[in-house]
Amino acid sequence: MKWISEESILIVGLGLIGGSYARALKRLGFHVAAIDIDQPSIDYALENGIIDDGYTTVEPAVVSAADVVVFGLYPTIFKQWVESYQQYFKPGAMITDVTGVKSCVVYDIQSILRPDVEFIAAHPMAGKEVFGVQNSDERIFHDANYIVVPTEKNTPEAIEWCRSLGMILGFHHIAVLSPEEHDQMIGFVSQLTHVIAVSLMGCSDDHSLVDYTGDSFRDLTRIARINDKMWSELFMMNKEALLEQMDRFTEVFGNFRNMLANDDVEGMRAAMRLSTERRAWFDR
């Protein structure tokens, strides 16, 4: 399946990411429809030319017309949706998603899915601290990574198709990982960092700290402003990988504590030189 501009795309769940997909794909000439239970979101998207058509209920004819369906739903709702409405998918349709956890979603969806459609999972690693189609902006993709997350059930054609979706959306870097690799990686670079930020804010209720706070504390806690419903669901769906990353961090942090407690200045300095060297990899 190649990208042909006459193709019709359906986005289910028109939030920040779904809306940003819609903007990019409509600009590229595709016909973009959307389904979202929130009427103001659909109204906003129609009024601002973000989508061509919009619906707040699942219209069989709309689903059947789509060559591509992009799911921007919370993981649990995503599974329920596929169970309830997959009979409407067009034969040969390509299904993808934007879900932030993979192992506990991808295998389940693929196991219940009709054999004549293909689900290829993807994780666009872009976001903002704000939500909704009203804040959507395809420029959030330009500096971001896009991960294609295939299983053994996926065809080479679907993997290639999904890579090219990331490219036409404008992502900076496209990678391919297994669901397990993806979840370990995301447990470390994204979920663990959010737990740390939330925990840091949990350490003190001293409002006056704001008078003494420099950039370090602000940087480490920016992501402590967090959508509790979405992130608790993501954590639960990646529980084992996240616990593993948290335990690894606790061990490394505890080692540093022991070096400090034991006046092991050379040990602390070695840890700092290592972190300085490794952090240089991440400059851009």
Added chain:
Amino acid sequence: MKWISEESILIVGLGLIGGSYARALKRLGFHVAAIDIDQPSIDYALENGIIDDGYTTVEPAVVSAADVVVFGLYPTIFKQWVESYQQYFKPGAMITDVTGVKSCVVYDIQSILRPDVEFIAAHPMAGKEVFGVQNSDERIFHDANYIVVPTEKNTPEAIEWCRSLGMILGFHHIAVLSPEEHDQMIGFVSQLTHVIAVSLMGCSDDHSLVDYTGDSFRDLTRIARINDKMWSELFMMNKEALLEQMDRFTEVFGNFRNMLANDDVEGMRAAMRLSTERRAWFDR
């Protein structure tokens, strides 16, 4: 002691912060001399008009001419300097510093200091990831906090004088804390955050993570690029307060781990709502 523009200021230790003090004070019309063992730093400062006079050794006449002496040295060197050269201080001179830890510095200096000069401690909470007078820039003060850290030995006049130093340097906010309050605060907002960043980088040697890293991980590890000599010394000199903050963080982080392990979604969501609410205090 008021600020009079004919006054002569001596800066001992002409690095990033000392150099930034020099720039601001010279612009305000003060005569600014500097002592630093590094000849290129003195040469650079003279060539660029950052100071009026510069020396790489301790000239008695230069020290005796100063109405104000600002120490921008590492804590241990600061104490040795005062022990060795305080006989040269002008009677009535005002001494201040820029040291990032206080309890283990301020009392020691005040206990050995001549009775006819006064040491009032201060912590300008400004910095960069780069070092040296070559990178000095008084604009780093404009968005930053300045903490005056008096003890019972300090006069109200010296405290007021030190507050006004922070003001004329252009700091955004001036506060007064005891050495103990300062060290607890800095242990939390600055030192703990640096230990977390260093530990995060210590968790994985996977170079390919750079392909999957979003802003969250970059934000939390920016300060993992760290001057190991300076920070290990600062940690050691604030050991008890930092250990206390690290243990508090370990407890809060461990609580979150247990909530996740026990599927306590409501507990995690409550922690996230608390962190979201508290983090809003720190917006600007």
